[in-house]
Amino acid sequence: MFDPEEIRKDFPILNREVNGKKLVYFDNAATTQKPIQVINAIRDFYMYHNANVHRGFHTLSQEASQMYEEAHEKVAKFINAYSWREIIFCSNTTEALNIVAYGWGLWNLREGDEIILTVMDHHSSMLPWRLMAKLKNAKVKYIDITNDGYLKYELLEEFITEKTRVVAFPIASNVLGTINDPRRIARLAHSVGAIVVADGAQSVPHLPTNIRELEIDFLAFSGHKMLGPTGIGVLWGRQELLESMHPFKVGGDTIKDVTLDDVVWHDLPWRFEAGTPNIAGGIGLGAAVDYLLKIGMENVREHEKALVEYTLKRFGEIEDVEYYGPRNPRDKTGVIAFNIKGLNHHTVGSALDLFGIAVRTGMHCAHPLHYRLGLKGTVRASYYIYNTLEEVDYFIEALEKIVSLRESLKSKPPTEVCTGT
Template structure:
């Protein structure tokens, strides 16, 4: 794999296309990252040379496919510093990972009257599974609010943790506010109350090096497509002893040890959670995406994105009538900035930007309780990545000013 930081944009041919006769400026990286050629090539090679089902056949191809599939598990474990590869469960997405924890582990440990502590900044995928679990179990759902500077209220977090708290579920990085929560400290606090911590790292995994052992999280979920792999492959990390205790929630091929007409026994974790033919091509792509990120180096990615945000945020703050949600300082901002322009609906802003080739997200970002806490229905979100440039940040700001002028002028 040849990857050069100087020429990495060439690895993403989509960045060369035009949108509405303008060069594409892709700023929806928090929704999905573009896929580099190296990943696509690896997947194609797999299909052309080694494609077979995994964990079934005794023939050479099956063995090669199985080996490749399991090798990526080792790679994922190394990438997030898991103690061993058996702590890595392949899923379809972050959402499926979090649902798996809620449906399997949550069912085991949460009883009537227990508490589940979430933060108000959760994406629906780390909120609804717990909300529904709480309903089933008659457990109590609690939300940690935001401080005045729209970051997580750690003081309130401490106060809301009790001996009844069984599960704490939180995003490492908010997909709206762009703020990264002090997970290590929060885990420590939660563990003091013997609560388990489930972390949604979907917005962190492609931007910062992760160390699950250092963070001491019990579970951590992320998606391949937010880190350059194809859609449809996700990961659940779980501590060995917890995965061991958890029952599978899907049944079928691959996950069994022995089946009779009336009984069945399971494979050990992680395989007991991987019923049916898995997304093998997606796993191969995930391995290639990790290779890609490792070649660039996570520290370089983090520094590059920080530089872009350092340039962008002050420029946005200069635009009159533009409200930024989340922290106002670059230090606390990851590559996500969510905002509104006064008197212009986010959908109108996004359509305007789209006409200028700038692709941003508008809506509630699957975080409606957070929108309610912020007092808005919807917002505009721009999210950047290591392949964006300073020039693109300038172009984005310019486009935003044009859109603002268009709507303000037209409304006179």
């Protein structure tokens, strides 16, 4: 049985106090905390197996290589990929999306081609394609959203034409939590021969992911948002597309042979993993996948839905709290963006920190989405497997206290901080 109280025992950082209060960590959309199993996997590698991969026949190198390749296999199983060779390790979602933009877009886009993005895109999904459009003199179109945070699919049907070559979108919004329909988008895109690039940074850690059912061509996600270490991300791509692509970065371990006149690129996935990779990061991600598979992603999803449903119900008890995105918990991940009327979002975030509650404030690397909503920023609470209903109650109590002190807090201008992810 899924028991967040038992799960919490695996996360040492949750024993911390912040400002004299027990830590309540609601910044999981930015990065999740790490269970002791992941920490120990990384520690074990460095203590007993540390060596470079694919570089030697000595025992340590063979052990490291096997552990690193097994991590690819674990991730492939986690998303039900056709082959572990479709799993490319990189630094994060941002690099994964750039691999597609440079490796496919740079070589295939032509003048006059069209790229379809969405207003709710994270900058990491939006900006690589905007750069490609500028380089190739292609055109970018944006799918707008409804006022309650859903994609306007009718615009997608209108915008997709024979000129469309790329459709890129987030499976789940990092601000609104909106869960989009990959198959509906993919079928429209594929009807005109376009490729489909999905940003899974906010979906893979939270929703059961079966890549064979999504009908997309590429999927990018990050390890640190799903209990893994920072500095490790994943690009999944259809094998035939990956085989046709040029490497984004080239050098050590990307080749089978090099002469002064020619190069023979390595097999998948190594042609896209240039240089010494983040070996420990990959092994740590494998341990995170083991942990999530043991819990069950269906349980992860149901737990977050329950937390969101309860939070939105409690929000109705607080005067002057505005929240954004879908109202139905079935349509969103465990992300809630909100504001308190009359208070700057940074002020609210700083005040919550005094209660030991960690949230994100700013525009969350989604400036166009905030401008579309007429906002200069939001407070973002985001949940994961170790968060509890009791923490939500404490969060609501803190917000009620902040609302009661609103007039005094207005006189304290917020300190500008990084807008974050």
